[in-house]
Amino acid sequence: MLIELMGxxxxxxxxxxxxxxxxxxxxxxxxxxxxxxYYNSMYLVNRTTTVFNGIxxxxxxxxxxxxxxFYKDEQNHxxxxxxIYMFAVCGAMLMVGAHHLLMTxxxxxxxxxxxxxxxxxxxxxxxxxxxxMKYFLMGAFASGILLFGMVxxxxxxxxxxxxxxxxxxxxxxxxxxxxxxxxxxxxxxxFLFKVSAAPFHFWSPDVYQGSPSLVTAFMATVAKIAAIAxxxxxxxxxxxxxxxxxDVVLIIVSIATIxxxxxLAIIQSNFKRMMAxxxxxxxxxxxxxxxxxxxxxxxxxAYYAAGYGIAxxxxxxxxxxxxxxMQNENISAFNGLFFKRxxxxxxxxxxxxxxxxxxxxAGFWGKYYVLSAALSKDLLLLVLIAIVxxxxxxxxxxxxxxxIYARRADNTPIDVSGxxxxxxxxxxLVLIAISLMPDMIxxxx
Amino acid sequence: xIALEVIDITSNPVNKYVYLSIILFAIGVMGVxxxxxxxxxxxxxxxxxxxxxxxxxxxxxxxGNVEGQMVVFFVIVxxxxxxxxxxxxLISIYRNISSTDINLLNRMKG
Numbered sequence: 287m288l289i290e291l292m293g294x295x296x297x298x299x300x301x302x303x304x305x306x307x308x309x310x311x312x313x314x315x316x317x318x319x320x321x322x323x324y325y326n327s328m329y330l331v332n333r334t335t336t337v338f339n340g341i342x343x344x345x346x347x348x349x350x351x352x353x354x355x356f357y358k359d360e361q362n363h364x365x366x367x368x369x370i371y372m373f374a375v376c377g378a379m380l381m382v383g384a385h386h387l388l389m390t391x392x393x394x395x396x397x398x399x400x401x402x403x404x405x406x407x408x409x410x411x412x413x414x415x416x417x418x419m420k421y422f423l424m425g426a427f428a429s430g431i432l433l434f435g436m437v438x439x440x441x442x443x444x445x446x447x448x449x450x451x452x453x454x455x456x457x458x459x460x461x462x463x464x465x466x467x468x469x470x471x472x473x474x475x476x477f478l479f480k481v482s483a484a485p486f487h488f489w490s491p492d493v494y495q496g497s498p499s500l501v502t503a504f505m506a507t508v509a510k511i512a513a514i515a516x517x518x519x520x521x522x523x524x525x526x527x528x529x530x531x532x533d534v535v536l537i538i539v540s541i542a543t544i545x546x547x548x549x550l551a552i553i554q555s556n557f558k559r560m561m562a563x564x565x566x567x568x569x570x571x572x573x574x575x576x577x578x579x580x581x582x583x584x585x586x587x588a589y590y591a592a593g594y595g596i597a598x599x600x601x602x603x604x605x606x607x608x609x610x611x612m613q614n615e616n617i618s619a620f621n622g623l624f625f626k627r628x629x630x631x632x633x634x635x636x637x638x639x640x641x642x643x644x645x646x647x648a649g650f651w652g653k654y655y656v657l658s659a660a661l662s663k664d665l666l667l668l669v670l671i672a673i674v675x676x677x678x679x680x681x682x683x684x685x686x687x688x689x690i691y692a693r694r695a696d697n698t699p700i701d702v703s704g705x706x707x708x709x710x711x712x713x714x715l716v717l718i719a720i721s722l723m724p725d726m727i728x729x730x731x
Numbered sequence: 732x733i734a735l736e737v738i739d740i741t742s743n744p745v746n747k748y749v750y751l752s753i754i755l756f757a758i759g760v761m762g763v764x765x766x767x768x769x770x771x772x773x774x775x776x777x778x779x780x781x782x783x784x785x786x787x788x789x790x791x792x793x794x795g796n797v798e799g800q801m802v803v804f805f806v807i808v809x810x811x812x813x814x815x816x817x818x819x820x821l822i823s824i825y826r827n828i829s830s831t832d833i834n835l836l837n838r839m840k841g
Binding site: 409419422444445446491 | 779796809816820824833839
């Protein structure tokens with residue numbers, strides 16, 4: 287904002303990118319350091335949070351790059367949009383690093399309140415208003431439930447700090463069971479709302495479809511991965527002694543999430559809505575990861591999240607320019623894309639192949655790791671259902687391929703600048719790189 | 732740290748607050764699920780957050796642990812921010828459809 291007053295709008299995006307890179311650098315300074323805590327030990331920095339925060343920061347960087355093109359026509363509002371994106375990233379990082387349930391709650395709220403604004407940011411379009419309002423009502427409701435769960439937990443244990451909570455849960459067997467169980471269930475409901483898992487997924491397709499495309503990309507990557515990472519850390523740092531209680535819930539929820547996401551994605555004709563359902567089913571797979579992966583193998587979830595997020599960002603990066611030129615957000619907007627813009631078509635194909643988890647891609651390795659962890663926990667039925675659904679999911683990604691390669695193109699040209707194509711190619715190379723050496727990456731995390 | 736195994740929800744001074752806030756919370760939840768006016772839903776969400784605040788203060792006073800009262804301040808700030816954003820969204824919708832009925836928000840389906 288200050289920069290805008292000084293008439294330096296041109297350096298706004300480079301400045302933001304530099305700032306994010308500086309934060310990324312400082313984040314990775316903690317790579318091999320012992321765990322450190324800040325703010326009266328309410329915020330913890332260790333290897334796990336460093337990696338998840340690094341992933342979120344890289345995604346935020348990509349979003350800022352894409353925003354230069356997406357908001358080209360409304361340069362007056364660049365500073366507002368960028369500021370709100372940065373607030374949201376800040377909230378996401380607080381969620382991941384939180385070591386106190388209050389910090390978790392504040393992180394979730396910073397992220398969500400920024401996203402309510404962004405979802406409704408296209409004021410002239412009724413769809414965007416509707417998406418913002420729906421997201422706001424559902425999100426505020428979920429935060430209320432989450433907060434009440436935390437309060438009941440406070441009543442049962444007398445603290446909200448992760449470490450104190452977990453020592454309390456380990457050392458006391460005769461707790462006030464009613465408060466504790468209902469608190470745990472309400473906290474789980476709040477988190478499942480935020481990751482859009484099955485019984486609480488209904489907001490996500492509408493919100494994804496109505497929001498501006500870049501905001502949808504942000505919600506599908508940064509917001510979802512922050513919520514998954516936060517849920518994983520809360521469950522594994524605090525509630526391990528109670529895992530016999532929430533394991534059953536997570537098994538049922540993840541089966542339902544995977545099935546509903548894939549089956550409803552098949553009948554969609556709007557690309558963003560289809561991506562919303564595919565994101566729901568990927569959230570289901572990440573929930574399987576939360577359920578099955580031991581705490582010292584969190585790198586598998588990080589790998590899944592990184593592969594899913596980059597593929598998603600490439601997909602939306604292509605979709606943004608195509609939708610902008612075609613004035614249409616259906617899958618039919620991609621008709622004949624290969625003959626008009628071969629580079630965009632090939633990058634989109636690689637991204638969607640990864641999301642459909644075709645073998646050599648990152649999506650496949652992510653699912654392979656998660657499901658083999660589930661197999662080692664004897665969750666055979668869950669794994670079978672997940673594999674059947676993976677096969678099903680290939681169908682709706684191939685609908686996009688059919689549109690790209692087999693349908694006849696119309697004459698609308700698709701404007702895209704050279705550097706934008708170069709950026710998408712770079713992202714695709716990154717995706718291929720993490721696909722080709724999954725073991726190595728998972729090991730060095 | 733104060734262990735709270737002694738809390739017995741039926742014979743304890745804090746239990747009246749527990750009942751009261753659970754009732755308030757339930758009213759809030761029912762309001763969100765049943766009312767169709769966006770402003771009333773907003774008020775019901777506030778009711779849910781304030782039920783949580785009341786319970787926090789009650790637990791905190793009962794155990795002599797100030798952590799709960801500190802949390803309440805943060806929750807109040809968060810609730811204020813949420814209301815500000817919610818009302819802004821409501822105004823921009825009202826400009827488009829001249830109504831605050833959320834049943835009219837049904838342009839996207841499937």
